[in-house]
Amino acid sequence: MKITRAEVEHVARLARLELSEPELDTFTSQMDSILAYVEKLNGLNTDDIVPTSHAVPMENAFRADQPKGSLPVEEATANAPEHAESFFRVPKVIE
Amino acid sequence: MELHELTLNELHGKLKQKEISSVEATKALLARIDAVDPRVNAYITVRHDGALKAAADADARIARGEIAPLTGIPVGLKDIFVTKGVKTTCGSKILENFVPPYDGTAVAKLKAQGAVLLGKLNQDEFAMGSSSESSYFGTTKNPWDLECTPGGSSGGSAAAIAAQTATATLGTDTGGSIRQPASHCSCVGLKPTYGRVSRYGVIAYASSLDQVGPVTRDVTDAAIMLGAVAGYDPMDSTSVETPVPDYLASLEQGVKGLKIGLPKEYFIEGLDPDVKKAMDEAIATYRALGAEIKEVSLPHTEYAVATYYLVATAEASSNLARYDGVRFGHRTAEAKGLIDMFAKSRAEGFGAEVKRRIMLGTYALSSGYYDAYYLKAQKVRTLIRQDFTNALSEVDVLLTPVAPTPAFKLGEKVADPLQMYLSDIFTIPVNLAGTCGISLPAGFSAAGLPIGVQLIGRPFGEDAILQAARAFERETEWHKRKAAL
Known part of the structure; x- marks a missing residue:
């Protein structure tokens, strides 16, 4: 086994995904076979290889620090499930 | 020929000559959508009223003598493109009611030319899939065989072209999501070099791999669409300031003396015999046109x-x-x-x-x-990139299959994610390397399903692969076949 059901539960908590019992079972077996497949990368020696994080070599892209127009608050909050004035409303965080 | 069958370039000619209006063309496309889309399900959202209004605006513009290549052209966009005031779901329940407050850069560029947005096209949820079956809004069917998948994730874009329910479309390609559906639906699909087209306003899946590109009826249309959306954008710091060439200018220059590489690792056992046959014929066509064919190696495939x-x-x-x-x-x-x-x-x-x-x-x-x-x-990705750099220093372009098989049946691979992932084996390396590739119609299977071949170019070598694709298209009739619906 490459991954256990307990590890899958842990990863689901990290990913903020509530998974059902059947989902946990399915994902455990599917992730296990996918991880067994990606194991083939270990057949390659990559000790002296520089990792590629980006397809095109580039430096940081900077622009002048000048304020520009932004979305009006009403438009920025229009898609929110719940909002009040200029705020996004969420369930109570602190008791 | 019916208005909905015209290519972008043909329709542009008729609009320019004032033979027809954009309103007439748009009405024809909307009627075609109403007639066949219930069976194909290429669209998530159709803009009946909005499209006609945009068409009327385009006609006013044409009357003033201001016509750009896309003015008045009815287009469809994958639902991954953020469109101001038009629901954008990315194929997901989580965005079922999302109405964006802005247009992405590619969309804004099309609108600036006066293109008419017919609606938003179906796709795998968040572009994750190879069959369009993971969409929350139901799967898209392949217009060539309604029991088969159109491919994915830009399945709606390819199906709309094959079903003639859009004159041109845009999709996105992270691991083959433009090229594979284009191959399965007998369209032209181009994945540009990473950084060629702005990703601003394109809902992100895998940011170092995602790229915007056209799915069209022919190579000329792909060149026009790419020219319309390519270029540096200050809103996407990963877009590149390389000048955009005139892709139409070099399109007809042929392939005499062009060095075409065949990566030996792509001619594997298990390649479908019909796909193999289409590849062999494509190689023979290029040889007859005066290209030089050479075997190369991409050892980390x-x-x-x-x-x-x-x-x-x-x-x-x-x-x-x-x-x-x-x-x-x-x-x-x-x-x-x-x-x-x-x-x-x-x-x-x-x-x-x-x-x-x-x-x-x-x-x-x-x-x-x-x-x-x-x-x-990430380290193996470096080795894969180096493979392409090496191979493309020996030859000008690579010629490969797009997918190992023609379109598979709906439901066939849903239960086995790994098998689904392996269907992208010939397209994924291009995204990892960050370079460009184009899928073009190259035949049909014994069962009548389309088969595409892929040309892969050097980074920012879209002009070279478009030119080579056009040379093939001129010699063949595959792109002219139409799905019976």
């Missing part, structure tokens, strides 16, 4: 799918963290506190494939596994 499913899922797990039920998107009705609200909203809003990839990516990035999976994959 067998590692590409494994590399992709670590890099792409890691990036996806990070990108999709934004769907938390706070600022936009679905929120659960039954939350006990904030963390519970996140976990339940995401559980209710995401489909199985998206959850699977978030899980895999979170695992690959998690403490204790980062070096073994994510960092390892």
Whole structure:
């Protein structure tokens, strides 16, 4: 086994995904076979290889620090499930 | 010929000559959508009123003598493109009611030319899939055989071209999502070099791999669409300031003396005999046209799918963290506190494939596994990039299959994600290398399903692959066949 059901539960908590019992079972077996497949990368020696994080070599892209127009608050909050004035409303965080 | 059958370039000619109006063309396309889309399901959203209004605006513009290549052209966009005031779902329940407050750059560029947005096209949820079956809004069917998948994730874009329900479309390609559906639906599909087209306003899946490109009826149309959307954009710091050439200027220059490489690793056992036959015929066609054919090697090909499913899922797990039920998107009705609200909203809003990839990516990035999976994959990505740099220094372009088989049946691979992932084996390496590739119609299987071949170019060598694709198209009739619906 490459991954256990307990590890899958842990990863689901990290990913903020509530998974059902059947989902946990399915994902455990599917992730296990996918991880067994990606194991083939270990057949390659990559000790002296520089990792590629980006397809095109580039430096940081900077622009002048000048304020520009932004979305009006009403438009920025229009898609929110719940909002009040200029705020996004969420369930109570602190008791 | 019916108006809905015309290519973009043909329609542009008729609009310019004032033989027809954009309103007439748009009405014809909308009628075609009403007639056949209930069977194909290429569209998530159709803009009956909005499209006609945009067409009338385009006609006014044409009357003033201001016609650009896309003025008055009815286009469809994959539902991954953020469109101001037009619902944008990305194929997901979590964005079922999302109406963006702005246009992405590619959309804004099309609108600036006066293109008419017919509607938003179906896709795999968050572009994660190879069959369009993971869409929350039902699967798209292949117009050539309604029991088969159109491919994915830009399945709606390709199906709309094959069903003649859009004159031209845009899709996105992270691991083959433009080229593979184009191949399965007998369209031209171009994945530009990473950085060629702005990703601003394109809902992110895997940011180091995603790229915008056209799905069209022929090569000329692909060149026009690419020219319309390509170029540096200050809103996307990964877009590149390389000048955009006139892709039409070099299109007809042929392939005499062009060096075409055949990567030997792509001619594997298990390649479908019909795909093999189409490849052999394409090679013979290019040879007859005066191209020089040479075998080359991409030695790390067998590692590409494994590399992709670590890099792409890691990036996806990070990108999709934004769907938390706070600022936009679905929120659960039954939350006990904030963390519970996140976990339940995401559980209710995401489909199985998206959850699977978030899980895999979170695992690959998690403490204790980062070096073994994510960092390892990034290093192998370097080797895959070097393969392409080496091969494309020996030859000008590469010629390969697009997919190992023609379109598969709906439902055939849903239960086995790994088999689904392996269907992208010939397209994924191009995204990892960051270079460009084009899929073009190159035959049909014994069962009558389309087969495409792929040309791969050097970074920012879109003009070269378009030119080579056009030379093939001139010699063949495959792109002229139409799906019977």
